Amino acid sequence: MALPSPYIFIFTGTSGSGRKTAAHQALRGSGIVHIPSCTDRPPRSREHPDSDYRYVSETQFDLMCRSDFFAETVRIDRYRYGIGRRYLNMASESGQHVYLILNREGSDAIREQYGERVVRIFLYVDKNTVQERLESKGTSYEVVDSYLRHYNDEVTYRKHCEHIIENVNLKETIARIKSIVDGYLK
Ligand SMILES: Nc1ncnc2c1ncn2[C@@H]1O[C@H](COP(=O)(O)OP(=O)(O)OP(=O)(O)O)[C@@H](O)[C@H]1O
Numbered sequence: 610m611a612l613p614s615p616y617i618f619i620f621t622g623t624s625g626s627g628r629k630t631a632a633h634q635a636l637r638g639s640g641i642v643h644i645p646s647c648t649d650r651p652p653r654s655r656e657h658p659d660s661d662y663r664y665v666s667e668t669q670f671d672l673m674c675r676s677d678f679f680a681e682t683v684r685i686d687r688y689r690y691g692i693g694r695r696y697l698n699m700a701s702e703s704g705q706h707v708y709l710i711l712n713r714e715g716s717d718a719i720r721e722q723y724g725e726r727v728v729r730i731f732l733y734v735d736k737n738t739v740q741e742r743l744e745s746k747g748t749s750y751e752v753v754d755s756y757l758r759h760y761n762d763e764v765t766y767r768k769h770c771e772h773i774i775e776n777v778n779l780k781e782t783i784a785r786i787k788s789i790v791d792g793y794l795k
């Protein structure tokens with residue numbers, strides 16, 4: 610596959626399907642850079658500031674909205690999330706491929722703004738698997754409940770995405786992601 614370039618790869622899909630794990634492992638060392646989202650939710654245990662998210666206060670998030678900092682924002686339950694327009698534009702100008710991890714509204718918004726340079730890779734697993742995986746790693750009831758409530762809405766987005774992967778076996782998922790991405794970069 611040839612141009613358009615540079616690409617914006619978006620990992621979307623059902624929450625808890627393994628998007629972060631699979632995307633980071635597949636693209637480590639690839640030269641494709643992760644742009645973390647900003648959020649006004651507090652960090653959860655085992656999250657890494659500046660790697661998973663840029664954590665900001667509610668007031669900071671308000672100010673950033675008012676100064677048109679974001680290319681897109683979304684509110685999910687109690688918290689807001691957004692991607693800084695500046696990072697996307699800097700990457701575009703320097704020819705840098707990037708990847709983002711977004712829900713369906715964010716994926717649509719970025720696709721609308723950046724067109725065919727945006728490649729959406731949809732990861733999912735069935736609802737029971739989401740619950741089992743999260744409970745086995747001690748995720749709070751509040752988070753598991755939120756992911757399961759949003760599941761049906763999120764899973765229907767797959768028909769809009771360029772690629773769909775059921776993340777049953779992590780090694781196979783990583784290999785699929787690498788192969789998809791390589792197809793765009795060669
Ligand atoms: N194929 C797999 N098999 C078993 N466990 C997996 C697999 N892929 C990811 N996991 C585990 O599932 C859990 C959720 O993964 P991860 O946090 O990457 O999901 P996510 O979709 O990014 O979630 P979020 O919606 O919280 O951003 C993690 O504990 C991860 O190690």
Ligand SMILES: Nc1nc2c(ncn2[C@@H]2O[C@H](COP(=O)(O)O)[C@@H](O)[C@H]2O)c(=O)[nH]1
Pocket residue numbers: 624646647650681682683685690691692710711712713714715716
């Ligand atoms: N539209 C956007 N969605 C985002 C962004 N950053 C993360 N997300 C999605 O939010 C939910 C909840 O995430 P959690 O880490 O609090 O469980 C999940 O689907 C993320 O992919 C963003 O900047 N824009």
